[in-house]
Amino acid sequence: MNKHVTHDRGQEPRQGTADARRMRADARRNRDLILRAASDVFVDHGSDAPLEEIAERAGVGIATLYRRFPDRRALQIAVALDVLTRNAHEARQALAEEPDAFRALVRYMHRALELRIAAVIPALMEQIPMEDAEMLQVREAASQPIQEMIARAQAEGTLRPDVAFGDIGLLIVRLSRPLPGPIPRAMNDRLAHRHLDLLIDGLRADQHRFVTPLPGPAISLANLRAMPAMPSEPGDDGEQVSPDDVSGRPSHQE
Helix, strand or coil: CCCCCCCCCCCCHHHHHHHHHHHHHHHHHHHHHHHHHHHHHHHHHHCCCCCCHHHHHHCCHHHHHHHHHHCCCHHCCCCCHHHHHHHHHHHHHHHHCCCHHHHHHHHHHHHHHHHHHHHHHHHHCCCCCCHHHHHHHHHHHHHHHHHHHHHHHHCCCCCCCCCCCCHHHHHHHHHCCCCCCCCCHHHHHHHHHHHHHHHHHHCCCCCCCCCCCCCCCCCHHHHHCCCCEEEEECCCCCCEEEECCCCCCCCCCC
């Protein structure tokens, strides 16, 4: 009489599924680590910074980096899309969770500083496709809730009526540039948030104090999009900054 050995047919597939999930989770984690590290390295050392330094800062091997991103250009595009997508998420979250539009705007501006979006995008602008359909989509996803915050806050009487979309984005661009001199990164970041809080008081509408009318043009989102990229500072090293770039605006290279 033959004895048949029975196997638990469900065990092997279940184990295989668990292993596959772990591998996918590890791959996602490594990708996120690489993108965060690349974002910082490109800001600190430029778009041509060694990829080996990015891998080292991410805590992965260079082979892992190349498995995820076959060349420098692919990594740069992924970094830009990642920071733009996270920026859009922060804007939507702020609008959905804060009790009023002005608080949502304040929260968003601080989050944008933490993401370093206004430093990351200018560092990559010459290397990535500025008008790529996917870039345009994520930029629009961020612009819409920011415009809604501004309109709501002005309707609620908490934001100065003469503040335009461009004022918000360009404030963040100015505060995102590292201060000159040997100031540690952590101190620079803390000062940026401190200075943002000082500027936020200038954004508030207040019937009980005299408010100096704002000089110069009120730049709308449409105005920003009609402008070409422009030098970040007169006489600087030629780094280009798009004025749309709290919502980001990139271009291509290897």
